[in-house]
Amino acid sequence: MAPRPIALLLSVALPLTACNAGPDYRPRTAAELGVPSGYSVPADQAGAEDLTHWWSNFDDPMLVQLVEQGRTANLDVAQAVTRLRQARESLVQARSTLLPTVGASAGASRNQQVSGPGGSGNSFSIGGDASYQVDLFGGNRRGVEAAGAAYQASGFDYAAVLISVQAEIARNYVLARLAQTQLAYARASLAIQDDNLQIAEWRVQAGLVSSIDAEQARAARAQTVASIPSIEANYNGFVSRLGVLTGQAPGALKAAMEAPRPIPVGPAKVAVGIPAETLRQRPDVRSAERNLAAATARIGVAQSQLYPQLSIGGSLGSGGGAIGALFDTISGRLFANIAQTIFDGGRTRSQVRANEAAAEGAFLSYKQTVLTGLEDVENAIVALxxxxxxxxxxxxxxxxxxxxxxxxxxxxxxxxxxxxxxxxAESSLLSARNGQAQAQADQATALIALYLALGGGWDSNTTPEATNGN
Incomplete structure (x- = not known):
């Protein structure tokens, strides 16, 4: 094709590149998502607190150490980082479609005459070519938009895994300290019951009471002894879980956790803010919103396939019988190609409808995530x-x-x-002790659940990104 027809074709086609197929993404309003102005349960809706390092509120150095270790060493978090890196590379690949493809080649050969007239000779060649698919209707740009939104969603997914792991570490730490407290209470009761059994046996020997007292004392002691292995097994499970959550072997923390410490106590109340603030803090909600943006952009990617596709390119090449004569003759070629699908059995239009349905599903998932997030917060407030x-x-x-x-x-x-x-009386005392310890642990775990429901544990003012060091 001569340069003049190509220039005419480009003068018509290039202005179309300002068009993007498919709908533009529109952020959804609070009314569309069903977000109320306030919570339906009593809550401190003053300005939300900074919950980036909420575990420091428990004033327990061991807890802080374990959570910080889990942030960097937990294997679920590490896997989320690899998924984030994959999403970043997908974005790089999508952006490459906006740029031309350039290639180069070189060759050398020798022709050796075996028999007959003629002679032998060498041949050398060098060349380069470039091609570019003009993004007439914005399909590639929509692809970059979708990949960028998916990359951001992966960043928020990483944050969701991170805050979940932090809460799980804190919860298991509280339960481990609860088990230690219960063990201490059981052993203290056992010491008292040993004393009671001895007194009962003395009184039986003295004829002051019947042997029923001694048998009751033995039964009470045996029940307490029987409860200890179960508590020890629970404690071992919590400590083993802490080891795995911090990227270590199950028994790695047994020595560090051996010294008993009280059940952590956090603040009596937490300022949760209004529901809209909570949703901006929660990474799962923000991930769902980005997934909706990506699904919307993919509609445009599919729709662009309904329209003509324009490709342009060119090549340069030279050759000769000697390296010194390689650039004596240079030839070039310029081409343009425009193609339009005439009939594909409805496949392309079906792809458009499928992506429209996917976008609708992404919106419903977004709304569901919002409502579930509000449910988590209200349940955690009531539980606390x-x-x-x-x-x-x-x-x-x-x-x-x-x-x-x-x-x-x-x-x-x-x-x-x-x-x-x-x-x-002794049974009531042991029950009250264990009940008080369980209530203290429930209070701590409910507070942890509230911090998790509020999306605490990461900097919500930034979108997590993959770095070359990850």
Whole structure:
């Protein structure tokens, strides 16, 4: 094709590159997503707190150390980083479609005459070529838009994995400390029951009471002893889980966790802000929004296949019988090609409809993620308030049970009450102790769940990106 027809073709086609096929992405409003102006449960809707490092609020250095270690060493987080890197490379590949493809070649050969007239000779050649697909209707640009949104979604997916791992580490740490507390209570009760059994046996030998007292004392002691292996197994499970969550072998933290520490206690309340602020903080919601943007852009990618495709290119080449004469003669070629699908059995239009359905599904998934996020926050708020109330009531129950057990112990030793009364008082004390410890742990785990529901544990002012060091 001569240069003049090519120039005429480009003068008509290139202005069309300002057009993008498919719909432009439109952010959805709070009303479209069903976001209310406030929560349906009592909540502190003052300005939301900075929850980037919420685990520091528990004032437990060991907890802080484990969470920080999990941020860098956890294998689920590492896998999320690799997926983020893959998404970045997909974006690089999509951007490459906006640029021309350039190639070069060189060759050398020798022709050796075996028989007959003629002679031998050498041949050398060098050449280059370039081709470019003109993005007439914005299909490639929509592809870059989709890849960019998918890359951002992968960044938010990484953040979602990160905050989930941090919360899981904190929860298992709290449960490990709860198991240590329960073990301490069981062993303290066992020591008291050993003393009670000895007193009961003395009183039986003295003929002051029947052997029923001694048998009841033995039964109570055996029940306490039987509970210890179960608590120890639970403790081992929590510590093993902490090891794996921090990228280590299951037993790696047993020595570090061996020294008992109290159950962590966090702040009494958390300012959660309004629902819209919570949704901006949650990475899963932001990932769902980016997935919707990517799905919308893919409609344009499919629609662009309905329109003509224009390719232009050219090549330069030279050759000669000697290297010194390689550039004596240079030839070039310029070409342009425009193609339009006439009939494909409805395949391309079906692809457009499929991408439109995918975008609709992405919107529904986005809305579902929003509503589930609000549900998580409200449930965590209620669970925290309930755990705090249980902790207050169990504190009262523990104080009353402790006074009752002290009094019953004194009266039994003095012969003023029977062993059944003492046994009931001791059982009530152990139950109240364990109930108070469980309520404290429930309060801590509910607070952790609230921090997770609020999307705490990452910098929500940035979009996570892959780096060359990842």
């Amino acid at each position: 308030a309930a755990a705090q109330e249980r902790a207050r009531q169990f504190a009262i129950a523990w104080d009353a049970a402790n006074n009752s057990a002290i009094l019953a112990r004194m009266q039994y030793r003095s012969g003023l009450t029977d062993f059944t009364t003492l046994n009931q």
